[in-house]
Amino acid sequence: MLRVFLILLLFILPLSACAVQPQGQSEPPSAALASYYPELKYQEMSPTPVSGIYEVVIESGDVLYFVPASGHMFxxxxxxADGQNLTQENKSRRMSSKVNLFPLEKAIKIGDGPHQVIEVTDPDCPFCRHGSDYFAGRDDVTRYVFLFPLEELHPHAAAKARFILAADDPEQAYEDVFSGKxxxxxxxxxxxxxxxxxFRxxxxxxxxxxxxHFWIDGQHVTGYNPQQFDALLNQ
Structure with a gap:
């Protein structure tokens, strides 16, 4: 969230002096976005179920909402109304489409079950370790592990990742590291x-x-979410 606010400060707030579109002027939403925020770089823009509001996916993958008629961004x-988070569902859909970016032959392979699980994980992330424990307790998954140490938060994680990748038995080294040895x-x-x-x-x-991050049979899940894991694996 902090990263998104920094993006807003760097790219959007300085543009507040841009001319406001005259009321009633009609132009394509993408043209309005370029007019109000010419420095904003984005991946895609699409309408939402709310009339006049568009979802804008910026370069980082984060989501903003834009009102072409007034130039407002939020x-x-x-x-x-029934509790469906459309933003998160759309993020998950976009992330699910990226499953083929991962070269499975390069990953650490664990298990040989019928369900494919791709993990992007940090050796010192507690939620990653909870996820590891969850999947270690199942015999119906084949796991493909891609290590992604967040050195700003976990200064020893990169050394642990290199140790796992260089080990004669990477699966055992992975288990040793993620168990806290x-x-x-x-x-x-x-x-x-x-x-x-x-991997980075x-x-x-x-x-x-x-x-x-996890991709379970191609479906993306962010964070440690055992209920969602269960739902996808027990379909």
């Missing part, structure tokens, strides 16, 4: 085979900025 989630002792030095950088590049291309 941030937040769009809900229906190396939380109170340093991991052994490990060579860097380039995969960690590859893939994650960024997929729009991942935090952890964990």
């Amino acid at each position: 941030l937040g989630d769009l809900w229906t 190396y939380d109170s002792q340093p991991v052994p030095d490990a060579p860097d085979d380039g995969r960690l950088q590859l 590049e893939i994650a960024h291309k997929a729009g991942v900025t935090g952890t964990p």
Whole structure:
């Protein structure tokens, strides 16, 4: 959320001096957006169920809402009266479409069950570890793990990721790290085979900025959400 506000401050607020469109003037929503906010870079723009309001996906993957008639821009989630979060559903749809960006042959493979689970995870993220425990308790999944250490938050996570990737038995090294074995002792030095950088590049291309992220049989789930895991795996 803080990142979105910084984007607003950098790219939107300085443009408040732009000329206001005359009332009643009709032009395509994309042209109105370019007119009001010429420096704003975005991926896509689409109408919402609310008349006159458009969803704008900016370069970071975050969502803003734009009113072409007045030039107003606002941030937040769009809900229906029955509690349906349309913003989150659309984010999930877009993220689900990115599942093919992940080269499974490069991942750490765990299990051989019928359900495919792709994990983007940080060795020192507590919610990632909860997710790991959840999937370790199931024998119906094949897991493809892509390590994405958030070094700003977890300064030892990158060393742990390199250790896992360089291990003779990466699955066992993964289990050791995620179980906390190396939380109170340093991991052994490990060579860097380039995969960690590859994983970072893939994650960024997929729009991942935090952890964990999961794709369960192609359906995206953000964060540790066992109820949603259950719903997808038990269909």
